[in-house]
Amino acid sequence: MRGRAADGRKREEKAILTTPARKCRLPGGLLLLALACGGGLACVQAQEGGPPPAESRSRDAARSPELDHVVIGTNDLPAAIGAYERLGFSVLKANAEAGEREIALLQLGSGYVQLIAPGADSTGKPSPFPFEGALAQGWEVEDLDAMLTDLERKGIRFTAPAQGTLGADERQEGATGGEALLRRSFPSDQPVSGTAVYLVDYESGFGEWVEDLARSAKAEAPGLHLNGARRLAYVTVAERNTEQTLKILASWGLVAGPEVEDPRGGHTVKIALGQGAVYLTRPTSSGGIDDFLEERRARAAPVGTRYFEGSILSVGIEVYDLAETEQFFAEKAIPHIALDLPSGKTLVVQGAPAWQLRLEFVGKSDDRGGA
Structure with a gap:
């Protein structure tokens, strides 16, 4: 989320989702719905007199995960995209993990859902999901390292943070490229059966990346449902x-x-x-x-x-x-x-x-x- 914070501060005057105590970090105008892996809109507490001390921020980050996104597996991505478009959502296509999987993003003002197609098997052919539906949910934290340190003190073990990317789909007409860097960490003991939970933070580029995708997909066309999310x-x-x-x-x-x-x-x-x-x-x-x-x-x-x-x-x-x-x-x-x-x-x-x-x-x- 550190990178996303920087992206958002550049555009804070355009933020849509604003309350008296909180200001959003995602660029304004992008009232899209997104089904994708890893992101969401993070908000920070607005305090007069500048940010709180680093020690305070670290403690807050360790205590306060934010519901960020949901990952849904589908063996028929075009059909899934079509279903959401019929509901009035703008769907952004993208690549995840350096193009290993095709995904579709429905950007929700302060979060997103990710549709993800199966990856390839050892022969290079798609390996269908044994069942379709929810695969995971990502909980964003301000500082993943601080969060993991805090949890490890309590005896709760997580995997070492692994870096991933979200990149523009070069096959999409008008795509402008760019990528967002993120890190994920999974608990050794999953808290919720039926869906994996992992912690995520963003290194850089998320806000600009979503803006580029939106422009390339011409996703800023008005629509009641789109703009109502x-x-x-x-x-x-x-x-x-x-x-x-x-x-x-x-x-x-x-x-x-x-x-x-x-x-x-x-x-x-x-x-x-x-x-x-x-x-x-x-x-x-x-x-x-x-x-x-x-x-x-x-x-x-x-x-x-x-x-x-x-x-x-x-x-x-x-x-x-x-x-x-x-x-x-x-x-x-x-x-x-x-x-x-x-x-x-x-x-x-x-x-x-x-x-x-x-x-x-x-x-x-x-x-x-x-x-």
């Missing part, structure tokens, strides 16, 4: 037994809120991640969440490990005006229902295939009482 608000993870997950997250310093009833047939707790959140839900009756986990288990049965005992149930997108988003869905005949979920009044898109997951739309957090 404010940020990646939350991820909902469904698990049959949440006790171990909560224990691991507590050891990271992430404490869950009180358990509340979920109308989909479960109980849910909220774990705050910066401005975003992870909702952890467990089924308490048949139907709804229970059916989702059974379907997930059936698809993952050939793999047969604990890793697939849970899954990301939904991705929450915060919009500036929920009523306008609902009107957009009605005009475009997009099937959806309105539910009162732990996140507040929520519009849920219906009929999502596995790689699209379940998209949920909520109003601004200040309109939902900070939920």
